[in-house]
Amino acid sequence: MPTTxxxxxxxxxxxxxxxxDSLLEFRNxxxxxxxxxxxxxxxxxxxxxGGIVALLGSNGAGKSTLxxxxxxxxxxxxxxxxxxxxxxxxxxxxxxxxxELVRRGIVQVPEGRRVFASLTIEENLQMGGYxxxxxxxxxxxxxxxxxxxxxxxxxxxxxGYMSGGEQQMLAIGRALMTDPxxxxxxxxxxxxxxxxxxxxxxxxxxxxxxxxxxxxxxxxNAQRALDIADYGYIxxxxxxxxxxxxxxxxxxxxxxxxxLGVSSSGRKSLRDVKHYxxxxxxxx
Amino acid sequence: xxxxxxxxxxxxxIGAIYGLIAMGFAVIYKSTGLVNFAQGEMTMIxxxxxxxxxTTVSGNVFVVAIGAILAAILLGLIIERxxxxxxxxxxxxxxxxxxxxxxxxxxxxxxxxWDAYPHGLDVGMGRDIVRLGGIGxxxxxxxxxxxxxxxxxxxxxFFRYSKIGVAMRAVAADDRTALLMGISATRVHALAWAASSxxxxxxGVFFALSYDLSPAMFQLGLKAFPxxxxxxxxxxxxxGIGGLLIGITENLAGGYVSSGMKEVAGFLMIIVVLMIRPFxxxxxxxxxxx
Numbered sequence: 001m002p003t004t005x006x007x008x009x010x011x012x013x014x015x016x017x018x019x020x021d022s023l024l025e026f027r028n029x030x031x032x033x034x035x036x037x038x039x040x041x042x043x044x045x046x047x048x049x050g051g052i053v054a055l056l057g058s059n060g061a062g063k064s065t066l067x068x069x070x071x072x073x074x075x076x077x078x079x080x081x082x083x084x085x086x087x088x089x090x091x092x093x094x095x096x097x098x099x100e101l102v103r104r105g106i107v108q109v110p111e112g113r114r115v116f117a118s119l120t121i122e123e124n125l126q127m128g129g130y131x132x133x134x135x136x137x138x139x140x141x142x143x144x145x146x147x148x149x150x151x152x153x154x155x156x157x158x159x160g161y162m163s164g165g166e167q168q169m170l171a172i173g174r175a176l177m178t179d180p181x182x183x184x185x186x187x188x189x190x191x192x193x194x195x196x197x198x199x200x201x202x203x204x205x206x207x208x209x210x211x212x213x214x215x216x217x218x219x220x221n222a223q224r225a226l227d228i229a230d231y232g233y234i235x236x237x238x239x240x241x242x243x244x245x246x247x248x249x250x251x252x253x254x255x256x257x258x259x260l261g262v263s264s265s266g267r268k269s270l271r272d273v274k275h276y277x278x279x280x281x282x283x284x
Numbered sequence: 285x286x287x288x289x290x291x292x293x294x295x296x297x298i299g300a301i302y303g304l305i306a307m308g309f310a311v312i313y314k315s316t317g318l319v320n321f322a323q324g325e326m327t328m329i330x331x332x333x334x335x336x337x338x339t340t341v342s343g344n345v346f347v348v349a350i351g352a353i354l355a356a357i358l359l360g361l362i363i364e365r366x367x368x369x370x371x372x373x374x375x376x377x378x379x380x381x382x383x384x385x386x387x388x389x390x391x392x393x394x395x396x397x398w399d400a401y402p403h404g405l406d407v408g409m410g411r412d413i414v415r416l417g418g419i420g421x422x423x424x425x426x427x428x429x430x431x432x433x434x435x436x437x438x439x440x441x442f443f444r445y446s447k448i449g450v451a452m453r454a455v456a457a458d459d460r461t462a463l464l465m466g467i468s469a470t471r472v473h474a475l476a477w478a479a480s481s482x483x484x485x486x487x488g489v490f491f492a493l494s495y496d497l498s499p500a501m502f503q504l505g506l507k508a509f510p511x512x513x514x515x516x517x518x519x520x521x522x523x524g525i526g527g528l529l530i531g532i533t534e535n536l537a538g539g540y541v542s543s544g545m546k547e548v549a550g551f552l553m554i555i556v557v558l559m560i561r562p563f564x565x566x567x568x569x570x571x572x573x574x
Contacts, residue, residue, distance in 0.1 A: 099463075101466075102464070110464060116462075127454045127465050178466065
């Protein structure tokens with residue numbers, strides 16, 4: 001008796017995901033500016049819920065480009081996601097408009113803080129809550145003031161006249177006003193005094209531990225970032241060259257040498273650098 | 285004294301019209317960073333539409349006012365959507381050139397749609413003369429000054445207290461960061477164009493009411509632009525007051541020095557003021573500290 005053999009259809013099988021529990025995921029992302037400059041090539045990054053993921057690398061490595069892709073603002077700089085996808089809570093989001101991404105809970109604190117200089121602190125926070133109802137925004141504002149009492153003290157001041165550290169706090173507070181699930185910070189330590197950086201980092205840790213927020217931390221300052229992060233990626237010229245738990249990365253010889261500035265053997269010869277570059281190619 | 289007051293009042297009245305159009309310039313500059321060189325032409329179109337309504341639909345002052353406001357909103361939205369939005373992200377210079385092109389097109393549209401003859405807008409009021417402390421003033425002149433003052437107060441409150449008003453300032457301060465906060469720049473820009481068109485359009489209708497309606501009316505834009513420079517390009521309220529200052533200066537110079545001075549006086553004042561305050565009287569200096 002002839003029986004029909006059921007042919008499994010490829011689409012019927014569930015696609016295995018690299019990390020099923022990640023809140024945000026970049027999958028094989030390739031970003032090109034002006035149809036010419038490839039800023040990010042084939043990068044995959046997973047940000048699991050409730051953790052801090054550090055994204056490290058020097059200038060021009062493509063860190064900020066990834067964040068711009070995440071927030072949907074690449075188009076303002078003639079940038080395009082050529083291939084790959086960005087997934088948030090299991091859905092493709094890389095085609096969404098910036099305001100829709102904010103409504104879904106993705107927000108970033110841009111590099112250089114970028115507070116609205118001519119607006120007061122309170123108005124800056126109000127703008128952070130733009131996508132939320134007035135009642136929800138007021139409630140968020142009180143939470144932000146509780147987190148940063150300094151902002152409450154100076155609520156009627158013009159933001160442009162505050163110090164760098166205060167502006168960074170305002171920029172973080174403004175982002176928190178959107179009620180984010182994922183908070184990305186682009187170089188929060190840039191241009192700040194070490195003591196101020198300590199305080200900013202304390203806040204980031206509190207956001208994870210007390211508010212259960214997921215944080216994507218982009219930094220050049222690898223030491224600081226690896227201190228508080230759970231997992232890290234190292235980006236060089238648009239590729240991930242290394243990733244691992246923060247502890248593993250901090251213990252890695254190359255990371256120590258090139259990002260943490262720890263050197264055991266004094267001067268380095270060019271040969272060692274070449275060796276590192278070879279290794280990098282291997283790793284990527 | 286009588287003569288002086290007469291000059292002052294009529295200077296305030298024409299200045300209020302300059303001020304309204306100047307505020308139109310400032311609203312667009314403040315939220316989009318652009319100088320709209322078609323402002324005078326947009327004003328003229330709104331005034332012509334008001335005239336058409338008054339001659340075809342009804343000469344009732346409320347019908348004309350509401351019709352003109354709706355038409356101005358529509359005009360602003362259409363220009364933003366069709367002409368300005370495709371230019372988003374292009375260099376400012378190119379975008380400003382587009383507004384100059386738009387100005388020429390709107391100017392000739394007057395001749396296509398209407399005609400080249402002067403008309404008078406008549407809504408049954410505005411031309412009566414009332415006596416105020418011994419001097420004769422037309423009710424239309426009183427109305428335009430009152431309108432300007434009311435709008436100044438309303439706009440001040442709008443930018444200070446309303447969420448969308450603050451958002452317009454945020455977009456002006458840093459449009460990319462505004463995007464990151466979920467503020468849709470296109471919506472803010474559309475609102476700015478509509479608001480600017482209405483405010484300037486009101487000025488145009490008052491001008492048609494007190495003087496006349498002709499295809500040369502776009503020159504009001506050329507008079508109002510210095511007013512907004514004087515008050516500060518980014519200062520909406522300052523632009524309104526700048527309009528009043530220019531109107532008064534013009535009229536006093538025309539009345540006391542010579543009628544030839546009338547055209548020049550406003551510009552002379554601007555040159556002097558800008559030498560002392562390059563940002564305009566009420567313009568904000570860029571906040572240097574970063």
